[in-house]
Amino acid sequence: xxxxxxxxxxxxxxxxxxxxxxxxxxxxxxxxxxxxxxxxxxxxxxxxxxxxxxxxxxxxxxxxxxxxxxxxxxxxxxxxxxxxxxxxxxxxxx
Amino acid sequence: xxxxxxxxxxxxxxxxxxxxxxxxxxxxxxxxxxxxxxxxxxxxxxxxxxxxxxxxxxxxxxxxxxxxxxxxxxxxxxxxxxxxxxxxxxxxxxxxxxxxxxxxxxxxxxxxxxxxxxxxxxxxxxxxxxxxxxxxxxxxxxxxxxxxxxxxxxxxxxxxxxxxxxxxxxxxxxxxxxxxxxxxxxxxxxxxxxxxxxxxxxxxxxxxxxxxxxxxxxxxxxxxxxxxxxxxxxxxxxxxxxxxxxxxxxxxxxxxxxxxxxxxxxxxxxxxxxxxxxxxxxxxxxxxxxxxxxxxxxxxxxxxxxxxxxxxxxxxxxxxxxxxxxxxxxxxxxxxxxxxxxxxxxxxxxxxxxxxxxxxxxxxxxxxxxxxxx
Numbered sequence: 205x206x207x208x209x210x211x212x213x214x215x216x217x218x219x220x221x222x223x224x225x226x227x228x229x230x231x232x233x234x235x236x237x238x239x240x241x242x243x244x245x246x247x248x249x250x251x252x253x254x255x256x257x258x259x260x261x262x263x264x265x266x267x268x269x270x271x272x273x274x275x276x277x278x279x280x281x282x283x284x285x286x287x288x289x290x291x292x293x294x295x296x297x298x
Numbered sequence: 299x300x301x302x303x304x305x306x307x308x309x310x311x312x313x314x315x316x317x318x319x320x321x322x323x324x325x326x327x328x329x330x331x332x333x334x335x336x337x338x339x340x341x342x343x344x345x346x347x348x349x350x351x352x353x354x355x356x357x358x359x360x361x362x363x364x365x366x367x368x369x370x371x372x373x374x375x376x377x378x379x380x381x382x383x384x385x386x387x388x389x390x391x392x393x394x395x396x397x398x399x400x401x402x403x404x405x406x407x408x409x410x411x412x413x414x415x416x417x418x419x420x421x422x423x424x425x426x427x428x429x430x431x432x433x434x435x436x437x438x439x440x441x442x443x444x445x446x447x448x449x450x451x452x453x454x455x456x457x458x459x460x461x462x463x464x465x466x467x468x469x470x471x472x473x474x475x476x477x478x479x480x481x482x483x484x485x486x487x488x489x490x491x492x493x494x495x496x497x498x499x500x501x502x503x504x505x506x507x508x509x510x511x512x513x514x515x516x517x518x519x520x521x522x523x524x525x526x527x528x529x530x531x532x533x534x535x536x537x538x539x540x541x542x543x544x545x546x547x548x549x550x551x552x553x554x555x556x557x558x559x560x561x562x563x564x565x566x567x568x569x570x571x572x573x574x575x576x577x578x579x580x581x582x583x584x585x586x587x588x589x590x591x592x593x594x595x596x597x598x599x600x601x602x603x604x605x606x607x608x609x610x611x612x613x614x615x616x617x618x619x620x621x622x623x624x625x626x627x628x629x630x631x632x633x634x635x636x637x638x639x640x641x642x643x644x645x646x647x648x649x650x651x652x653x654x655x656x657x658x659x660x661x662x663x664x665x666x667x668x669x670x671x672x
Contacts, residue, residue: 261368
């Protein structure tokens with residue numbers, strides 16, 4: 205699966221816009237768990253997408269294959285080896 | 299005013315670490331405090347809730363708590379007056395999983411050298427105390443307060459349920475006082491093993507009168523007297539108080555003030571019985587009375603108060619001054635500084651007798667820390 209990072213998070217991934225995390229073809233896991241796995245190599249990404257209760261932060265939007273997980277199953281939304289995950293800062297005012 | 303990317307203060311210079319809703323700035327002046335240079339903004343777009351300065355043996359360090367509305371809050375540090383900032387990849391203030399709580403922001407950073415040379419205490423929203431033993435790089439929660447049996451009765455104020463004030467006792471390393479909105483004053487006498495509320499004598503306006511020492515208390519800011527560590531001044535949500543027994547009891551010292559409502563409170567850094575307030579019109583209208591800005595000073599521990607306004611705007615000034623946006627340096631005469639939610643930064647080099655603006659167009663100011671560099 206691939207994670208597409210916003211510019212603000214690339215400093216925590218060696219400057220890369222896209223990071224790949226290999227998964228076996230038969231594995232299905234929750235996007236929240238995927239971020240926790242990603243945190244083994246990229247703790248700065250996990251820290252800024254999930255809070256310490258492993259909830260996706262309120263003003264962060266995560267899209268899996270084009271769908272905002274907020275309107276799917278949230279952190280329980282399932283991903284697979286070929287999922288494309290996009291992370292965006294929410295359009296929050298102020 | 300010159301804008302520079304690099305601050306290189308000499309001994310005796312003054313730096314002001316200013317946290318705003320959109321980043322941090324460092325102001326640098328010499329001992330005369332007539333001219334200040336500004337550096338920053340640092341952490342562009344992030345809210346800087348609190349700062350601390352650690353003049354430790356291994357070199358000075360500036361700590362800030364920076365909060366991104368998107369990516370969360372963290373405590374960052376600089377060992378070269380802002381030239382470089384360090385932020386741990388994995389964060390450094392985290393609530394335990396069992397608490398079910400998540401960090402919103404860090405409202406207080408306080409060095410506690412009597413507890414340990416490298417100890418820093420941090421106050422969080424939701425209300426909790428954290429301790430660092432490595433100069434603010436990593437923290438652990440103080441579980442005794444996190445799991446306090448009265449916690450279910452604490453209620454959030456407009457700013458959240460925040461632990462905003464930390465007073466490590468200047469002589470007793472086992473005594474720590476904290477202020478929580480809205481829970482009031484709590485004190486530990488055993489190094490943080492246990493905590494007891496210390497609100498006796500503090501009026502309560504937002505709860506039943508039969509429970510005057512409990513319920514929705516709301517301390518806004520506390521400071522120790524410069525000479526008497528048993529004496530503490532308190533700007534409360536309703537009222538202004540003084541304790542002469544380390545917080546065991548409080549007496550009303552608001553008589554003579556134009557309003558008992560306000561947020562910040564500063565004690566003179568070296569003179570006994572001397573403290574400063576910036577009263578606001580009311581709880582409902584949190585601006586200077588009649589649009590006229592005045593700092594009020596007591597030199598007799600609250601028996602009487604006098605206004606100081608020379609150089610401050612005396613008409614059409616309708617800004618707030620938040621609880622951490624007022625500070626004193628440690629020089630003689632003492633310098634006083636406060637920032638406003640309108641983005642002004644005012645300074646006095648003569649203990650409040652005269653004031654001038656040293657910045658007019660900052661983002662809303664959340665906190666000011668004044669340091670005389672050793």
